[in-house]
Amino acid sequence: MINITESILVITLLSVLLSLGSTRLMALVQIMALQGIMVSLTPLFLRSHGSLGSGAIIFFQIMILIKGLLIPGLLYMAVKRVAIKREIEPFIGYHASILAGLAILIFSIFITNNLRLSLPEGHDMVLITAITTMAAGFFLMMARSKAITQIIGYLMLENGIYLIGTALTKHSHTLYVVEFGVLLDLLVGVMIMGIILHNIHNAFDDVDTTSPRRLKD
Amino acid sequence: MDTFLLSLIVLLAGGLFALLAFRQFNLMKAGYIALSIAGSIIGLSAIRAPLQQGITSTFSTTWLHIFSLSFSLDSLSAFFLIPIFTICPLATLYSFHYMDNTNKKSRVAANFFFLTLLTISMALVATADNIISFILVWEVMSLSSFFLVMHEYHKKDTRKAGYIYFIFTHVGAMFIFAAFSLAYSYTESFDFVSFATMPDNIKIIVFFLALVGFGSKAGIFPLHIWLPHAHPAAPSNVSAVMSGVMIKMGIYGIIRLYARLEATDLVYGEVILTLGIVSGILGVVYALGKHDLKKLLAYHSVENIGIILIGTGIGMIGIATDNMVMASFGFAGGLLHVLNHSIFKSLLFLGAGAVLQKTKIRHIDKLGGLIKSMPTTGKTFLIGSVSISGLPPFNGFVSEFLIYYGAFHGLSLGGSSFIFTIFAILSLAIIGGLAAACFSKVIGVVFLGEPRTKKAMNAPDPEFTMTLPMIILATACIVIGIFPQFFIMTAFQGLQSISTLHAVTTNEIITVADNLAFAARLLLVAFFLSLLLRKIFYLKKTVTSGPTWGCGFTQPSVKMQYTGTSYAMSIIDFFRPFVDIRTTYSGINRIFPGRTTYKTQVDDIAEKALMERIVSPILYLLAKLRWIQHGHIQLYIGYIIATIIVLLLFI
Amino acid sequence: MESFITFAIAALTAPLFPGIILKVKAFLAGKKGPPLFIKYFTVLKLLRKGSVYSTSTSFIFKLGPVVSFATALICLLFFPFADRAPIFSFHGDIIVIFYIMGIGRFFTVIAALDTGSPFEGMGAAREVFFSTLAEVTIFTTLILFYRLTGSLSFSEYFIGDNQICLLNASGALLLFVIVALFMVLLTENSRVPVDDPATHLELTMIHEVMILDHSGPDLALIELASFYKLFFYSAFITQIIYPFTHTSSAINGLIFYGILFGIYVSIGITESIMARCKMNLIPQFILTSFALVFFAAILTMGVLQ
């Protein structure tokens, strides 16, 4: 039978590459939804031995809800309400971005192999995915001009960090309360960013972050 | 010590009184002056014991759980307290009529308060006995003097002066902090006493780090730049205190640190001596070149600091070579010159203030003939000038003679010390000559001849509260000149705190002092005799008066008089490489020439060098570096990533 | 007692010698020249006259002559003539003396400035400048003398044991000193080539122009002062040239005045064979004298160790 974990992670990686290559915002948002779900599913299947308590079940449901529905929904609304021009307007071209993504992938594999960590089986795959996702998030934030793409980049970064967290640490000493808090912060953060996004749109009738550059020395 | 503290409290009360009661203007001034004079008198009575019996009294208290503020009053401190407690009250007395602008009451009150604060902090600097207390009061001193300089903040020059002064005190303080912290890191104790336990090479570093700080306060040559800005900017009573007393605190720091380090290395003396020679000569040369009365006096402070340093340097070399006659007379001369300079320099500044207040003219070439309209100011100023030129029978000569005496006894040394001593003597001679030249210029152009402008005509003598201090100071100049024994002995008393110095026998000192006194009195006698002679010659002689002989020119005008500019030019020209003369001459280019103007300006090379070599390059570099805050959020995130990568390489 | 006598002789004979200079000059110019006692006559004439004071002047103007006269007199009080001890003397008196000369100069200068005349100002400026330079030479001489004798007063120099003299050990160095001091003498007393007392163009004068406005007894005092000053310097050189160790003081005195005469003659000769140098060359002239003495002083490092 195929290893579910592996396939989930592969899908995540795929979503990363797609997000780097996608030229339409809508598509990007949908990809993020997919990625969110995948990321929040991962720990379920990593717990090969772990028996999930009821609390865990609820927690993961909420998680999927937020990462997969709520946040993408917010972004969707943002894109609709703000009526942003559909193109993404990159600093670095799409093909170049994809190549960069591949480079990042190789880089993260390299790192993972060199860490010589005694991870449980399959975990190094998680690590690879995590690092790739993070790096790609940074890449999006730097290589795209629109504010909304930066939010998306930030989301990817968070996903990556979350993956690393799940991959590296036993959950014995981080209780769900804490993770829930993290999640909440993330949610609020995205909401606020959305609001600002809205205002930026009103102020500059574009969300290109290169246009407001009056604050400098 | 208690009386000392009491005096400070009384002084402080005066300052606070000024702040509180500034609405009743005259009452405030009177009360303030009364209190500060009372405080000073108490202070003077407090320093008699340490100065005469050499008793050292201390006071100490803990501060913020971890520090202790300790002050000790020994003979050296006591000696430096003399000018503080004599000049400051006179300056305050002077300010009664000098600060008579009734629609700036609060400002005057603030000025009084900070003057008091300055006095107190100076007194405490002179007695501070550990690192913390020294630095604390030192900073208070700088701060209060800064506010005094800013008194006339509405003028652009004043603001510039205040800024420059702030920078210099700031940097100087930094160096002193560094020096003392370094010392602490080796002695593990905040007390000055422990300085002697440092290794020698560290001693040298500490000394020279601190020297930068003290030098910037004292106005040693390359660090003197703030003086000619700050002294003209400040009101004259303040300039009198700052130039007369405050810059001496730098000297005090140098001597005290040297004494505490108990260093006997030749390099200290040689460096101090060299600095003294440079400051002395260049100071007086620049003074010759300046035409703003108070700027000129400011540069003379640099010159006199130079003389003091020469004395100190001679003393240090004497200690290093174990030539105690040289050492003790050098140090004594330096110390005595501290006192003398504080007397005649404040006298001159007060006189300049009177001239300024009555004529509103700074440029000396616009003045003239003032001695007829303001005789008291003129005569006191004349006495001050003769004293600062170091001519007998006035006090300036006494201290310079002691330095000469020490220096000549250093001539028996061999090698480098011999050369240094030669240069010390020669530079003293040059400084003396040039100072005489400069003050003959000031007296001649400002007070003698004919007034060159309308404003300079019939300016009256100032009110008695302004003339009285001048008269007192002028008298002091003469008294010290004619009865020097007591003061010389006091200076030697002050030396007892330098443990490495074994002073010469009292008889030798007394003989020298007596000889000086004898010469001065002889001169006076001869003077009065020849005055008598002249009287006799003029018995029943016809004395008529007419215009000055114009060498055949029949239409003399006040414009024809020799100006200070031309008077000094040939001398300055002699020092060409060290001074930078800018001449603007309209020239005569038509058959019937119109108004021609000729103007020379002497620029300070140190200031120019600082500006061109240090300040502007730094500003340029910083301007380039400001690129990093360019406003691109993408790159800002890039910074973060870059930082991560760099740091991960460290593992 | 004898000190007072020698002093009196000096004070009285001082005005004679400038007359000698005039005689010499006239002789070399092939003229008859004024009588030998001309200066006495001048002084007496001036003392008999009254004075005219400029309206611009103040009491300073009257102070000038007095102070310069007094200071000049004091210098003679401290000076040993021939083998006789001076009236007053103490360790370090030379410094005092040269500073006392300084105050005399100071008052002459401000008296000149008091008149407000452009020419007198010019003269004053030159006076202070050149005398400052000359002072350097003098103090270098004192340094040298201290190296030689370890003393700081005229009497110790000239009548103490190990006295300074051309004929003694290390007298070679003193040749420099004599030449230098002669140059200083010319400068300080405003003789050719530094200044020309006989010129009639005020623009080129130094000392004479400063006393343009003085008249009557004031001028007499100034004249006397300048005689004494000249006498002082010449005597200084004389003392260096010859050690007056003869048993009979009379003979010493004769020799002393003989040499003094010689010096004045040489001044006269210099004045008649040399032209007055350009104003801007004078600093050079003085610095030359400084260089000579400084060289000598540095040599002592080698000689005495």
Next chain:
Amino acid sequence: MIEFIFILPIATGLMTLALPATLGRIVLLVTALLHLQLTIMSWMGRLVPTFSDYFSASPEGLLILMVTSFIFVCISLYSFSYMQETDIENKPLFICCMLLFLGTMSMVTLSDHPIVLWIAIEATTLVSAPLIFIHRSKAALEATWKYVLICSVGIALALLGYFFITLAMDLGNIDAPMTFTSLNTVATQLDPLWLKVGFIFVIIGFGTKMGLAPMHTWLPDAHSQAPSPASALLSGALLNCAFLGIYKTHVLMCIAGLGEFSGNLLIGFGLISMMVGAIFIIGQADYKRMLAYSSIKNMGIIAFGVGIGGFALYGAFLHIIHHSLLKSSLFLSAGNILLGFGTKQVQRIGGIIRHLPRTYIAFFAGFIGISGMPPFGMFISEMIIMVGAFQEHRYISVALFLLALTLVGAGVGRIFMSMSYGETSKKLLVKEKTIRLLPSYALLLASIALCIWMPDIVHTTILNSIKIIGGITHV
């Protein structure tokens, strides 16, 4: 029930959203006072944490809590009148965010669990964002955007850092509750490599928030655009909270025997920040930005002092207190000046001493304070740090330290003098009011008071917060 300290303001804050602004102002003031009272009670040890595996009353936390609370009282008094004189569209939101800000910051100071700490700090970012944006200008918008994005990214990295630290725990097979207190007990068994990596991410993450160069880029924009009370809070309180995160981790490192490593990092960041502050203060045209850069420089000093350790550590903590007092006072005075002249440009302002004499006193006194002169406390703290640095024989660092101080002094001096004494053509818009002056005076007086007489309890608290990593004060 020590959690009240942050629950109270959060609750009242949410409440004020419903209230009218006039009432809200009073609530703000009352809450501030209550908060101060609670803080004092917690100092007396009356309050004990209920959720002890998340919260605890650590001495350093209490110290910063006290500073924050005191400053907040003054600032709330200030904003009491400030709010009327400025055009804040949504006053309830302003009040609410101020209170939430206070709440979250108190939570930071009390939290003992790394990730709770993280949550709290992230929360401060989110609740303070509206404060910066309150004036709704384009510039404010940009500032807010940069603030939120950069800080969120940075703090995300901090979270990563804590994950690494937990990893270090796993590799050392430790099964202890993940709180700083318990971590400190087992620190030596942690895996050093991952601890180092974790610290790097933590210092970068919280350093972004604390304003350490080169992650400081958001700070000048935010401080200059926020309304003055908010700027005062950001600079006087928020930066300390971020510092607390770094400090707790640094303590962990020291106990784990990696103090050398973390100390050097702190020193490096400190010096860089000081230099950056100096670079931008000289020739700065906007006085609020100038104050912001001065905060960067002072954070640098604190980091430097902590990195040096020993005696300098004590100085660093003093510096935290005095910097908060002086800088918030300065921001409040700057607010008065902004109200009075209506511009942030240094060139267009002059003669404060004539137009706003009482503000001048506070403003110039603040200047004297931040340029490290008596009678203000920074004089002591900077001196102690320097002495400490010399004690450790770090001569090059100390030379750079002095150089930066000098440059900053020069730059700051120019600006303050031209503003206070120079000429101006502008007319005065708003007169100065006592209620807007009292707070800045109070803050300055507090600094002076602490410089003359320091209460034993404060002294001992500082000692307790530093003695665990060998901070000494005996001299």
